Amino acid sequence: MANTKLIPYLTFENTKNALEYYKRVFGATDVNRQPPTEKQADEMALNPDVDLDNLTFKASFKVLGQQVFCTDSFMGKPVVSSLISLMLEVDQRDSDAESDLEALFKQVAESEEVKVIMTFEKKSSGNKYGQVVDKYGITWIFNAVK
Template sequence: MTAIYPYLTFENAKEAMAYYEKDFGAQITYHEALTKEQAESLGLPVDQLDQTTMRGEFMIAGQKIICADATMGNPQTSTLISILLDFEEEEDKARDLFNRLAKSDNQRVTVPFGDWVLNNVMGQIVDKYGITWLIRANKQG
C-alpha cells in the first residue's frame, strides 16, 4: 500500500510535537533523537542530543504526521502547502477541534468555521509555526 504523509521540519521538532499534543490533542507515537555520530556528521552540537529529533511521529484525529529537526538550516514558512484535516461525517469533531484552536493565542483564524461549498463545513487556521490547516467535514442535518 502506498501512502502520503506530511513531513514537517522544525527548528525544534520535540518542542513542536509537544505543542501539537497540547493544542491539537495529538498523540506522540514515536521519537528518535539524533545519535552522536549523526550530529557530528551534520556539524551539530552533541551536548543535548535528547532534545533533538531525527524522526518524530504524531497522530492528529487518527492521521499520521512525521517530523524532524531542520538540520540543514532554519526552516522557512510557506503558504504553498496546507494540511486538510478531513473529518468526513464527523462535523461535531471538526467543529470542536476548530473552536478549541480558535480560542488559543497560538493560532490565527484565517477562515471562520462555517458553511462551505458542496454541503461542507470548513474553517482555516494558521498555527504558531506558520502551517495552514483546513478543518473540514460534511455538513450534517
C-alpha cells in the same frame, strides 16, 4: 499504486517544543520522538558538544487519528511557506467524525495560539469549512464535505 501513501513530514527548528505545542493546542496523541544517536550526529557533522537529547532525528504525532511526521532542520533554519497546507477532511454523513472535527477546530481557535483565517461554518457549497495558521506558519484546513 495502491501501496503508495502521501505522508505529511514537517521540519522545525526545535521539534521537541513543536510537539508540546501540538499536544497542547491540537490535542496531538501518539507522540513519539527520537533524538539522533551519536553515529547519526557524526554522519550529519554536528558539533561534538551538542546536546543530542534536545535534538530530534525523527518524530511523529496524530491529530484526529491522522499521522504527521516531523524532524529538526539540520540544514539551517526552516523557511515558512504558505504553499503547503494540511487538510483534515471528514464526510458529513459520519456525524461523529464531523463532531470531532468541529470540536477540534473550536479547541484550536480558542487556544489563541493560532490565527483563524476562516471560522468553521457551513459554506454555500453545503460543506463546513474552516482554516487556521499555527504558530509555525502551517495552514490547517478543516473540511466536512457533503
